[in-house]
Amino acid sequence: MAPQKTPSRWLVVALVLASASLMTLDATTDDGSAVDPARQAVGEVFGPIEAGTTAVVRPVSGIPEWFRGRDSMRDEIDDLEAENAELRAQVRTSGFNRNRLAEYDGLTAAAEDLGYALVPARVIGLGPSQSFSATVTIDAGSRAGLHPDMTVLNNDGLVGRILRVTRTTATVLLIVDADSTVGGRVGETMDLGFLSGQGETSDDAGLDLRLVDQSVVPARDDTVVTWGSDGAAPYVAGVPIGRVSEVYSSLRDSSQRALIEPFVDFAALDLVGVVVPSGSESDRAVIEADGSLGR
């Protein structure tokens, strides 16, 4: 009995219809898709497996770091020294601005001390480019006190927001995803704008900035921070996002388009923090706003 080469027609029709109805079901329901319980269930199963696999792989994936030659390290030192000098020059000239900013910072902090705390988490899964969406899985879930629409950041800047959680994992939409839009503020001029991702996660990932006031031209190397949403969800205010790397102006509709280079290296994302209200219940140590560790 040889394997059947031509599958029966009803099977083909049934399976195609099943995929189509699944897509319709997921695409047409706006909030709280009907597929979400299934996603949740699959996530509960695959989350721990992904976490375990990453724990095993992490030491191995670090091996190339050990074999970096002297030359590459020397190059890196040169680069860092150059950057250092540049930064020192910037600090010298910006003393006045810094002092003024410190005053403002103190004011805003006193006015609305939101008291954020961070839940630390590690990235355990990355969506492939073949799926054309930039999402990652992290190893903290509802047991760690996470909910959808929480801000995710790392020590470089804004990473993204939480889409959905299982008990032990959460799916994060990166800000470079083509569907992601973040309200941003150009740090120097306080102009508001919207940053949308370009769907690229590699080193040359970028974000598009459209300013609300179209007559303003953002300067190169200006820092863009989050603008902050109502109730601190999904994005809290003041998290650095990136710096302006290029500005294009269109003569025809007299508007500006700026390209933002994110501070976060999305190709090498590992340790991240999720912003939670201070004093949240969690299954791990929470980093409180004053730097202390709470439980």
Place this chain on the structure above:
Amino acid sequence: MSTMRVLGATVALTVALVLQVSVFPHFAWHGIVPNLVLLVVVGAALVRGAEFAMVLGFIAGVLLDLAPPADHVAGRWALALLVVGYVAGRVAPDFRPSAGAVVATVAACSFLGTSVFALSGLVLRDPAVGIPDVLEVIAGAVVFDVLVTPLVLPLVMGMFRRLEPERAVAR
């Protein structure tokens, strides 16, 4: 023997999915990783024929659509991989395929699968990605899938052959 086959397919799919999501991103090029789940479906098609591969492709696709960190409209990979299973099963030669035939099938199926997925995205307006980016990803995916074929396909095909030898004799 049927339970063994289901068990084997489940294990193969789970391992492929977890490797694809958690391990290969460390070696990714522009975020493109080898689509191991697609390779499992192609391997099943070459040994078991179109009908089994279609069902397996559908299940594999649904898993890929639902397992974290997936966020696209569910059912898109299901459709893409079921097409892959069907086509790979139809073009599979009647006896043991040569290495060249396997690589050619993988290349064609990788192109087809990623394209169907991308097209469904364009129709549903799921991610707002431009055509040039899509083409770059498709090309990268084909290269990567072909590169890992010598490592993955013999394993997968060997497993499906061993699980039900009496049915696979003709292949």
